[in-house]
Amino acid sequence: MIISLFDPWRSSLCTCPKKYSLNPYTGCAHACVYCYITSYIPRAFEARLKRNLLKQVKRELLKLDPRFPVTIANSSDPYQPLERDYKQTRSCLKLLKERGFRVQVVTKGDLVVRDASLLAEMHAAVAVTVTTLHEGTAAQLEPGAPSPERRLRALQELAERGIPVACRIDPLIPGVNDSAGELVRELAHIGVCHVVSSTFKPRPDSWRRFAEAFPEAAEKLRELYFRRGSRVQNSYYLPREVRLELLRRVRDACRRYGISFATCREGLKLNTAPSCDGTHLLRLHAGDVEHAQGS
């Protein structure tokens, strides 16, 4: 199956509403230091096409319930470099539109702006991840992804086209990108209406990459993660009070600027939004669902 129920390792800390997950590509060329897909996708940073993707998506969509949204994508970026030539994400969006599905795009790729007209005609919302305004830090954290400036411009262009936009300030890493106040101010100025944020939850392989890229920060964090923190399934968590302090600061900044806020798999009661993942930004017209089901 190419489309599955969204289920991040059956985590009891996940508060996402029911939704489907679709990854138009296998792997991701953005190669983020903190990425968790390396723990379950072989050659994870070598992005590749999926065989018979569109045929299969078309077939699977006939069996799925269009009342539930589709998030695109969780284990690869839908607007990574391959998309420029192959337009697999764009083709999937067209199929989703035909069937009346609501779609939540999650990306770091400013190529998403190419599809603004299509997205504006759908029940779609776009979340762009921006972890820092500092270009150098972003280049170290997310070596294959567009710069923060390009991502912010993409958010602004989408917002100007009337597409609901959210930002994922995710992950927050103490000593690396833990002061999001200025970023939140920028987001408010651009028209972002929702922020999702969470702390870095390394697995053994992402910790190794992080420690290589940020040796000094890793040295300072080692004790927090592995002695004072906790382990949830295969991920290491910072101590609760550290996470609370980091995320409270982001929430308070969001409050100041009238942006709704939620955390992701933290188990903290900080959310001010009706949904954690921003699905509340999607517009649902019952008539569209009935039409899609009957056609």
Ligand code: SF4
């Ligand atoms: S963009 Fe997302 S899927 Fe791609 S490498 Fe970065 S964190 Fe992983």
